[in-house]
Amino acid sequence: MAFEQAFQQAFIYLTSVVVAVLLGKRIGLGAVLGYLIVGAAIGPWGFHLVGNEGEQITHFAEFGVVVMLFLIGLELQPSMLWKMRHQLIGLGSLQVVLCSLAITGVAMGFGLGWKPALGVGLILAMSSTAIALQTLAEKGLLQTDAGQNSFAVLLFQDIAVIPIIALLPLLGTGAAAADAGHGGSNAWLSHQPGWVQALATIGAVVLIVAVGRIGMRYLFRAIASTRQREAFTGAALLLVIGVALLMTKVGMSPALGAFVAGVVLANSEYRHELESDLDPFKGILLGLFFLGVGAAIDFGYIRDHLLLVIGGAVTLVLVKGAILYGLSWMKGNRCTSALLFAAALSAGGEFAFVLITLSLSAGVFPAEVGRAAVAIVALSMATTPLLIVLAERSISCKPTAGKPERESDATDEGSPVILCGFGRFGHAVGRLLRSRGYGCTVLDHDSDQVELLRTIGLPIFYGDASRPELLTIAGAANAKILIVALKDAETTLKIVENARRHHPHLKIFVRAYSRVEAYEYLKIGEELVYRDTLDSSLRLGADVLRMLGESDDAAERATRLYRERDEIMVRDMAKHRDDSKEFFSAAQEAHRSLDELMRSDIDASRSEAAKAG
Known part of the structure; x- marks a missing residue:
């Protein structure tokens, strides 16, 4: 019976995940709101498909937040942070500080003490990364000033969550705060003096950094050499769970440890592989988390306090929107982008649900304030x-004609x-491009090759490019060209198929190891196919012709004619690859036409030489 109940709950939640994604996409409000709506529908105030066990699922699914912070850390490469330093430090910090103080003031005006009011202010200052970025990307607005500023502020908020998580327990009161701050009875050092706990925390962070920078490379290299994908996935999960468990045992937030580990591994050659392995777990766990949040929304409270919830949501949007609009205006962005910037970030965010849960456990504010905050955040998120849409329709936010677009700092903006x-x-192609100043993101599935090239200073990432999510993580959405320089035809076909399906804008250049592979690639519609040895063979042949007495012009003309006719031959023969009779007939005709072409060229050359003599 226990198994039957577990399967029943799994069926309900997984069905809800699918329905939520489809619903969010259908109504155009994003998956997060879809999760909240479906969660509310299956919860106690809806069809009552889940009850108290929903809280247990939510606690389990909080691991998705830990995974998300680890992945955020992986994205924070020093070079990207340096490019965004002015927006991050200036615009991002001002938004968090000013919005927190303004909301704190409003909350104190409604009778809250300064500590719970500050907790509410810090929580509601966060915005929805998932909804804002997804909506801006769908409408092609990420490349505008408003889109770039929104991304910078959201990135700063993701970073700011870490100190906020550490600060909230300090605002709490009583035993709850102590448990929240020191990990409760599960912490190894919960009964030790404060200085011992501080030293243990610092030691844990140092251990994470040391293991991440030194030990994990050798572990991942050994696992990668096995070419067992499930082993790499298991190692990635083990890393995040181990770090989270360590931080919990020393009395700190597991999210903090996961974030630190992600930053440490941001420059690792295995970064893309880690992202692609963990991203599905993050998605499903966050989906379950938001379903649990939706199921936990107290609609009875909303019914009894309708004016409070609606008024709170409107006040939140207006207060944050006014501050955001002013910051954008001061930065030199007038109404064409300031209004869109304010519209994208004025509501609450998904991190608020995590922070509200933490605040309640730490005793920062009473449960009634928490219920009101959850309802206000959910309602405001629905408005984003x-x-x-209203901001886009009322103003023009497209880049000005003739003005060069700013370089994107988005996490999915890779090299061209x-x-x-x-x-x-591939190495000759990559080195040529880089020597000419063109950025080139390199992916290779040979762990030994990756390790060797990283040792001599060449930036290269480990990963199986035939996995569509890896191309996305590597920046395919914003790249211009995809070069597939692999020997294996099956892997190449998978990469090309995935690229055509998910990133049809890419111009694809394909290496063909031989004519056989060239036939396969031409058959699926690829035109930019380059055979492995054709150029070197023709160059050698031209040198031999010169050695045999032909002039430079004659040798170059012969190789040019051969190349042109051979390319035509390959394409004609590719059309008949599945019909052996037609294929051999086309091959014979191709050879005859090539011989005739060369004889004609020889005769023409001799005739020209006779006239010249």
Whole structure:
């Protein structure tokens, strides 16, 4: 019976995840709101498909937040942070500080003490990364000033969550705060003096940094050499769980440890592989978390305090919106982008649900304030897509004609070229592009090759490019060119198929190891196919012709004619690859036409030589 109940709950939640995603996409408000709506529908105030066990699922699914912070840390490469330093430090910090203080003042005006009011202010200052970025991306507005500023502020908020998580327990009162701050009875050092706990926390962070920078490379290299994908996935989960458990045992937030571990591994050659392995777990766990949040919304409270909830949501949007609009205006962005910037970030965010749960456990504010905050955040989040649509329709936020677009700082903005494979063929292409100043993101699935090239200073990432999510993580959405320089035809076909399906804007250049592979690639519609040895063979042939007495012009003309006719031959023969009779007939005809072309060229050359003589 226990198994039957577990399967029943799993069926309900997984069905809800699918329905939530479809619903969110259908109504155009994003998956997060879809999760909240479906969670409310299956909860105690809806169809009552889940009851008290929903709280247990939510606690389990909080691991998704830990995974999300680890992945955020992986994205924070020093080079990207340096590019965004002015927006991050200036605009991001001002938004968090000013919005927190303004909301704190409003909360104190309604009778809250300064500690619970500050907790509410810090929580409601956060905005929805998922809804804002997804909506801006869908409407093609990420490349505008408003889109770039929104991304910078959201990134700063993601970073600011870490100190906020550490600060909230300090605002709490009583035993709850102590448990929240020191990890409760599960912490190893919960009964030790404060200085011992501080030293243990510092030691844990140092251990995470040391293991991440030194030990994990060798572990991942050994696992990668096995070419067992499930082993790499297991190691990635083990890393996050181990770090989270360590931080819990020393009395700190597991999210803090996961974030630190992610930052440490941000420059690792295995970063893309880690992201692609953990991203599905993050998605499903966050989905379950938001379902649990939706199921936990107290609609009875909303019914009894309708004016408070609606008034709170409107006040939140207006207060944050006014501050955001003013910051954007001061930065030099007038109404064309300031209004869109304010619309994208004026509501509450998904992190608020995590912080509210933490605040309640720490005793920062009473349960009634927590219920009101959850309702206000959920209602305000629902307005974000609508506000962006209204802002977009009322103003023009497209880049000015003739004005060069600013370089994107978005996490999915990679180099203009993605190169799959850095072996004997790909390394020459990659080095040529980089020597000419063109950025090139290199992916290779040979762990030994990756390790060797990283040792000599060449930036290269480990990963199986045939996995569509890895191309996305590497920046395919914003890249211009995809070069597939692999020997294996099956892997190449998978990469090309995934790229055409998920990133149809990419211009694809394909290496063909031989004519056989060239036939396969031409058959699926690829035109930019480059055979492995054709150029070197023709160059050698031209040198031999010169050695045999032909002039430079004659040798170059012969190789040019051969190349042009051979490319035509390959394409004609590719059409008949599945019909052996037609294929051999086309091959014979191709050879005859090539011989005739060369004889005609020889005769023409001799005739020209006779006239000249």
